[in-house]
Amino acid sequence: LVNIQERKAEARDPYLKLVRVGDDTTDPTAWGVNWPRQYDSYRRTVDTTYTRYGGSDGTPARSRLEADPWLVRMFAGYAFALDFRERRGHAYMLDDQRQTRRITERPQPGACLHCHASVIPTYRRLGDGDVRAGFEALSRMSYGDAYAEVVETGSLNPVPEGDTQGFAHEPGAHPVSCVDCHDPQTMAVRVSRPGFLAGIAALAAGDAPVPHLASIERWRRGGRDAPYDANADASRQEMRSFVCGQCHVEYYCGPKTTLFYPWSQGLRVEQIEAVYEETRFPDGEPFYDWQHGETGARVFKAQHPEFETWSQGVHARAGVACADCHMPYVREGALKVSDHWVRSPLLNVARACQPCHPVAEAELQARVAAIQDRTHALMDRSAAALVDMLDAIAAAKAAGAGDAALAPALALQRKAQWRLDFVNAENSMGFHADQESARILGEAIDYARQAVSANQTRAAIPPASNAEKQNAER
Amino acid sequence: LVNIQERKAEARDPYLKLVRVGDDTTDPTAWGVNWPRQYDSYRRTVDTTYTRYGGSDGTPARSRLEADPWLVRMFAGYAFALDFRERRGHAYMLDDQRQTRRITERPQPGACLHCHASVIPTYRRLGDGDVRAGFEALSRMSYGDAYAEVVETGSLNPVPEGDTQGFAHEPGAHPVSCVDCHDPQTMAVRVSRPGFLAGIAALAAGDAPVPHLASIERWRRGGRDAPYDANADASRQEMRSFVCGQCHVEYYCGPKTTLFYPWSQGLRVEQIEAVYEETRFPDGEPFYDWQHGETGARVFKAQHPEFETWSQGVHARAGVACADCHMPYVREGALKVSDHWVRSPLLNVARACQPCHPVAEAELQARVAAIQDRTHALMDRSAAALVDMLDAIAAAKAAGAGDAALAPALALQRKAQWRLDFVNAENSMGFHADQESARILGEAIDYARQAVSANQTRAAIPPASNAEKQNAER
């Protein structure tokens, strides 16, 4: 009985604030005092979980280079060939970044922190109140200097009750925190990342159809006067994806120009490619990420295009948001709250899927497995084609083919790698857009194998190619 | 107002039979007296309809060879290179078969009638009551002789009121008719085609998982004593797909062995391929459909694998039957009757889709278009790879490569063509199983382009391949 009364009391004012939190409060423990339920689940992102293709496991996380050795060849000459791991929970994002050999053994820009720390107050401080200016300033710094600035911001905003409660981050610098997704007054979700705000405005300003983002279509009909502003124009349901789209996106964040999200022509793999093909660095040089270590091709790197891939799937079209699946509602006593233990929905099918799909859990798992296994098989097939391609180009080089002679093959390599990496770097193993992922891999195979038979390489291929060996095994 | 009273009366006895119909009554007009609503919609399959990739249009139907000239190269040396058209409504199935140049200019077996005429009474008559025996006898006859037998059966079972009412078939021989799908006593759906009954029993007897066909999984657990009998074992919902699976399937129906459905190892493209690879004709020769006119490869022909493709899609897993989409219920006054105007569901989205998907019609059309356009683009890409392959092999032959030297390339051609044709011959442009169709096309591209660079062909490829030209255009 007391129980029931307690619960009724709980239910009345969920937003009774015990501690003042503001736009500079990056420490989640302060928010946790006000919203203990969300905080408790948020903290569980330290937990180890496991699914067939997802989950987060091990310290440090499992190496993807060891799982798929062809990645080492694809990334030849790039920092990703040193170290590339499974993602883990949000709690680890800052540690995992600081520990990767991509950071410890290669110089990296401060821009890296854009998505791995609760960084907006630092931008604001460095920009004297202008977040965008501070973002540009911090991005240009070295990673080490930028990190020190973030720690400094933390020390300027101490939180009395703040402690790390088992959270694996240095005091002062925090992984993604409440303030990154919430307005501290109303707790409404909001987006704060300058990269996202600029990227989504550029997407809106373009013409690419985005039937899954009604607010952009509406803004376009409205005359396009003021730039599209996600925080003002998007619906609540859209914001439930945009907060994730702040980070789970393809980006450029190298040393040569400011971090940007390449969406001005649309969100599909070839629309992003077109943007890169047209982009020039400030010094006038055509855009590329790195020069391939084996072939010398100038190639692009794809990173976690979850938002872009989701955009091509039927769930996005049906208005299903990232948070619907990755932060489903959970009953906590007399209240229903969003599960802030952001993780694989396959660990939580009852809440993540079954409200919409009243089907047995085993059947839902099987449907996902069918999609993921198909994607995985096609990815292996693309990888074999990629390896054949690299072998063929190497053989042609060894046989004396020069840059000009190899140019067609290298152009094909660039297209092939971009597509294969786009699906490989995406983290749902095809689930977010199953047919689209298969289509992209089909194109990757096409370009890789065209490179094998391209004029200048074909004469020099060694007798038994990998594909032939692989086919023989099947 | 009278309206309402009529409707109340209607609801009471839908099956008042005015005319006796039996297992030999192939003439639909007789059934039409008893079930005028179904008959009226059945007759509408003569109508012309139009959708982006489907519908039925023109007399004779549009040529697919003209729409996609690469088909002529793929079918080189086979009757399909003469004439291959868009399907039309059920009313035309017998005429279209009799008129195709595949029949008029090439000898064909009586087995062709298995799926184009209401043929079971003829089987029964020729087999002296044994349908299977009669099926084998008729299958061995020439098409002309077999057709005459069907007409003969019709004249032995005259229906007084029978007339063709604008139906474009000869008296006596009928396209698919009521008796092919219904038990005349109860009107329950049933399957009658010997090819299907044997094929589905072989599928059940094998081990391939069929999660979408619960009755087979149940039969397997039951000890497998008596062979699986679709009419006895399947659920009503399964029967709503099986009646279509009688004909909308991959088959062999050539002169060398009896018509069969190749399902003993499962319904997926590579499982069917494995069956063909293992099959021998009665004379001991390995199974194949024809020898390719340009390359000499022994290749397989895929025909309308709608049932097999549907089986790989999420609708089948969710228990959605062919009839749910292609014969949705329509309200006729107080009654709900199945729409026997079997056609593209895109002409009828409100009844075919909206009962399950409460979404605006335009949005549903757009979702289908997204799937079909992706499939179509990938099919064009596979076709370009196929043409490159044929060119490369031709060049190698011209340069003097012999059969042994070409063997690896020809083996790859066989795999590539089989896959591309499987999606091409399927009639939903990928909708029935979108990711699976894309996966199959990805494999087709892989094998075709491997054939281009296979050892024995690669030296001889002409300077600018089609793919390079095509890429330049993009």
Next chain:
Amino acid sequence: MHPLRSGSAVAVAVLLGAALGLGFFTLFHAEGLSYLSDDPRACANCHVMNEVFEGWQKGPHHAVATCNDCHVPHDFLGKWLSKGLNGFHHSKAFTLQDFHEPIQITRRNAEALQGSCLHCHGEFVHEVVAAQRAADDPVRCVHCHRGVGHGAAE
């Protein structure tokens, strides 16, 4: 929120009158007058309502909510205005047989429905609803709880 709700009662009367005048015999004969009652069987008088009725009988809300608990606003004026408008709409549709099938809920009735969910579950979902960014931009309950009233669309 609902301009119609604060609208003039005269309009209601006119509409109701028109409904009765136009479709009196229809309503009577089809037992449509029972529409004004709260008995779910009144709804099931129309065969086009049969499926939802059967679904409701099997559904989790069977014991706790009838059709009108969900489909009619819970304030007095809203309730009777809604019944009037829906009654008119219903008899017109039934007489003319010109409605879209499958039947689609109107926007106004969908908003009323959302209000009904909150009427019963408001406390439970308070925290979730409170994070709202704007009043006209709610968490739509049926986005997830698709089949809550009368079974999922499968």
